Amino acid sequence: MSTRKTSEPFWWGLFSVGGVVAAFLVPVHLFIHGLAVPLGWIAFPHARMLALVGQPLVKVYLFVLIALPLYHWAHRFRFVLEDLGLHALRAPIAVGCYGSAVAGTVGTLWVLLRL
Amino acid sequence: MSAPPAPRPGLYYPKMPATWWLRRPAYLRFMLREVSSVFIAIFLAVLMVQVYRAGQGPEAYAAFLERLASPGWIAFHAVALGFALYHSVTWLKLTAVVQVVRLGEHQVPPRLVAAGAFAFWGILSLAILFAVLLRS
Numbered sequence: 001m002s003t004r005k006t007s008e009p010f011w012w013g014l015f016s017v018g019g020v021v022a023a024f025l026v027p028v029h030l031f032i033h034g035l036a037v038p039l040g041w042i043a044f045p046h047a048r049m050l051a052l053v054g055q056p057l058v059k060v061y062l063f064v065l066i067a068l069p070l071y072h073w074a075h076r077f078r079f080v081l082e083d084l085g086l087h088a089l090r091a092p093i094a095v096g097c098y099g100s101a102v103a104g105t106v107g108t109l110w111v112l113l114r115l
Numbered sequence: 116m117s118a119p120p121a122p123r124p125g126l127y128y129p130k131m132p133a134t135w136w137l138r139r140p141a142y143l144r145f146m147l148r149e150v151s152s153v154f155i156a157i158f159l160a161v162l163m164v165q166v167y168r169a170g171q172g173p174e175a176y177a178a179f180l181e182r183l184a185s186p187g188w189i190a191f192h193a194v195a196l197g198f199a200l201y202h203s204v205t206w207l208k209l210t211a212v213v214q215v216v217r218l219g220e221h222q223v224p225p226r227l228v229a230a231g232a233f234a235f236w237g238i239l240s241l242a243i244l245f246a247v248l249l250r251s
Contacts, residue, residue: 027203032247047173080149104163
């Protein structure tokens with residue numbers, strides 16, 4: 001067993017929290033925003049959307065909903081790639097996956113804060 | 116999902132064909148569960164763009180919704196919903212196994228913990244759905 005200190009527990013914690021958020025909140029939002037609204041089952045006019053995302057609490061909610069599951073994806077996708085045999089690329093894969101999640105977090109903050 | 120240690124000389128890495136996960140239904144289910152995160156992440160990125168487009172004005176928002184109504188995106192979101200549900204079911208089942216809940220001296224049976232998690236998920240989802248429906 002390796003006794004070296006790694007950042008693994010930190011990323012695993014984010015993975016776990018993101019997994020909980022994704023499990024409880026993503027299916028219903030996927031149904032609403034991915035299917036029901038585009039298909040016209042639920043009306044979601046622009047004025048209402050803008051009024052909603054203008055509220056600080058909704059911004060916090062959207063941040064949690066969007067940003068945290070990205071770390072869940074990063075962790076899983078990283079090990080999917082490794083499990084497919086890309087052991088040699090372990091470091092760049094980890095940097096790429098977690099880096100994308102961090103970039104997504106910054107992007108989400110930027111989108112929400114400028115509204 | 117345990118991580119192999121960093122590649123160092125002298126460590127053994129089993130040579131597996133890249134298609135090992137097609138060999139058994141359990142392996143395939145594992146891979147589908149892991150891949151569900153990709154569909155969830157894409158949906159969240161789309162949602163982020165949707166919020167961004169809303170900030171650009173009514174026309175940009177309407178144009179974006181129109182694009183989401185195209186058959187390709189509807190098909191994607193239908194598949195993604197299946198994966199999202201699969202993630203929820205597997206995650207909540209696993210949570211009940213990992214999370215030991217005690218009441219005094221007794222451990223609450225994992226099945227009961229799972230039932231509670233599923234009930235909470237259902238109630239929360241319905242509440243969000245009704246909140247959106249009632250105010251639309």
